[in-house]
Amino acid sequence: MIDLSSYKAIIFDMDGTLVDSMGAHIDAWQLTCDAFGYPFDRDYQYSLGGVPTFETVHLMNAKYGKSHDPAEVASYKKQAFEGLDHVPRLIQDTLNVFNHYKGSMPIAVGTGSDRQHAQMVLNEHGLLAQLSALVTADDVTQGKPHPETFVRAAELMGVAPQHCVVFEDTDMGRKAAVDGGMACFMVKNTRLIY
Numbered sequence: 001m002i003d004l005s006s007y008k009a010i011i012f013d014m015d016g017t018l019v020d021s022m023g024a025h026i027d028a029w030q031l032t033c034d035a036f037g038y039p040f041d042r043d044y045q046y047s048l049g050g051v052p053t054f055e056t057v058h059l060m061n062a063k064y065g066k067s068h069d070p071a072e073v074a075s076y077k078k079q080a081f082e083g084l085d086h087v088p089r090l091i092q093d094t095l096n097v098f099n100h101y102k103g104s105m106p107i108a109v110g111t112g113s114d115r116q117h118a119q120m121v122l123n124e125h126g127l128l129a130q131l132s133a134l135v136t137a138d139d140v141t142q143g144k145p146h147p148e149t150f151v152r153a154a155e156l157m158g159v160a161p162q163h164c165v166v167f168e169d170t171d172m173g174r175k176a177a178v179d180g181g182m183a184c185f186m187v188k189n190t191r192l193i194y
Contacts, residue, residue, distance in 0.1 A: 002192070007183070008163040009132075010077055010101055011153045012094060014111035016038050016049050016169035017187045019121055021088035025049070026130040028081035029056075038064050038074055050144045050173040052137035053077055078117075090125055093192035098127070106132035108153035110166070112143050132157045145172040147180030154182070167192075 004010065026045050038060055048056050057070035066170035098107060108131060111118050115136040122128040133156035140148045154161045157176040162183045166177035169187040177184040 002097060003186070004097070004101060004105075004165055007105070007165040009106045009108065009154065009157045009159040009165075010097070010178075011108045011110050011150055011164055011166045011182070012052055012098065013166070013168045013170075013173050014109050014113060014121065015088075016168050017089045018091060018093050018094050018098070018109065018127070019125070019171075020190055021086070022049055022120065022169070024084050024086040024088065025081060027084060027086075030078050031080040032073060032077040033060075035076060036066070039064065044122065047170060048172065050176075051110045052143035053101060053114075054137075055112075055143045058060050074161040078114075087124075088121060090127075091187065091190045093190065094187060097167070098130075102130055106157040106159065108133035108135065108157055109143070110135045110149040111151045112137050112149070114138050144170075144176040145179070147176045150177050150180045150182060154180070170175070 012018045015025060021070040026042060028044045030040050049181055053074040054070045057073045061067055095149045115138040118136045119128055133153050135149050135153045137143055140152060142148045150166055151161055154164045166182050166184045167187060168174050168177060168184055174184045
């Protein structure tokens with residue numbers, strides 16, 4: 001087990017870090033790209049994991065020279081995701097960390113998902129009630145790679161950022177953690193990288 005005794009709190013990203021749902025999100029983005037005429041690039045979409053949907057649409061509009069309404073695209077993507085026959089599984093490596101440290105230090109989730117979706121997914125796996133804090137896209141003004149999501153989670157737990165460790169699966173998420181003054185461990189393809 002990874003030794004986190006030098007930290008006072010843990011913050012997990014959700015999709016792709018704690019919950020294996022990135023594949024379904026990417027599939028939903030493919031449907032959305034097809035519907036709105038964006039070129040679909042699986043690697044690019046994966047690199048935006050953890051970025052709130054509205055911000056992803058802004059980035060895609062800029063990248064591809066489009067001017068689609070972020071609210072319309074985000075709504076379509078959410079419906080596409082919910083229409084997929086997908087029940088996300090928990091990622092065992094990070095679940096082991098979660099279970100080992102719960103009760104001995106506060107644990108939060110900081111996600112680019114909206115609150116309703118995050119609560120549904122976390123509650124489905126019995127994790128929501130075990131969290132000290134949940135910060136979603138609905139709770140911040142600037143999503144990842146800005147550090148606000150993780151800094152807000154630290155504030156809600158009452159722990160200074162430098163005493164928190166983040167688990168993330170994307171470079172944007174890692175940047176958010178580091179820029180927020182936190183250590184970060186990465187998850188790649190559902191495996192924890194030490």
